Amino acid sequence: xxxxxxxxxxxxxxxxxxxxxxxxxxxxxxxxxxxxxxxxxxxxxxxxxxxxxxxxxxxxxxxxxxxxxxxxxxxxxxxxxxxxxxxxxxxxxxxxxxxxxxxxxxxxxxxxxxxxxxxxxxxxxxxxxxxxxxxxxxxx
Numbered sequence: 738x739x740x741x742x743x744x745x746x747x748x749x750x751x752x753x754x755x756x757x758x759x760x761x762x763x764x765x766x767x768x769x770x771x772x773x774x775x776x777x778x779x780x781x782x783x784x785x786x787x788x789x790x791x792x793x794x795x796x797x798x799x800x801x802x803x804x805x806x807x808x809x810x811x812x813x814x815x816x817x818x819x820x821x822x823x824x825x826x827x828x829x830x831x832x833x834x835x836x837x838x839x840x841x842x843x844x845x846x847x848x849x850x851x852x853x854x855x856x857x858x859x860x861x862x863x864x865x866x867x868x869x870x871x872x873x874x875x876x877x
Contacts, residue, residue: 738823738876739819740872740873740875741819742757742771742786742815743756743816743817743818744756744771745813746774750775752863767817771815773796774795774805774813775813778805778815781793782807790807790840791833797820800819800820801817801818802819805817812843814839814840816832845864845865846865
């Protein structure tokens with residue numbers, strides 16, 4: 738399984754962070770995929786038991802699978818990966834690990850008193866970027 742994109746969306750559905758692992762021209766496509774995932778995430782959260790942050794597979798777009806993760810702060814993580822031959826349960830478990838790693842890096846960044854991330858601002862943090870880069874280069 739290969740990661741194509743990791744995005745963090747704010748409460749309004751605007752991307753706070755979007756990192757694609759591929760060609761630059763694909764980035765516009767991932768903005769679109771992230772926005773379309775917002776509606777599905779909102780729908781699924783209403784049906785999901787409390788405490789479970791991983792929303793699961795949201796949609797399939799061509800040869801890519803879109804997964805969602807809802808943070809307690811009403812922000813969402815969207816992970817786009819390639820379709821793989823492994824079972825859906827295994828793929829969900831691996832994507833859930835990725836989402837939890839992104840969430841942990843996000844929490845560490847937000848809890849840093851010297852990092853001033855305002856509402857609606859883009860994430861520009863070197864440590865956070867390194868974590869995302871490592872996840873993008875890892876083979877799952």
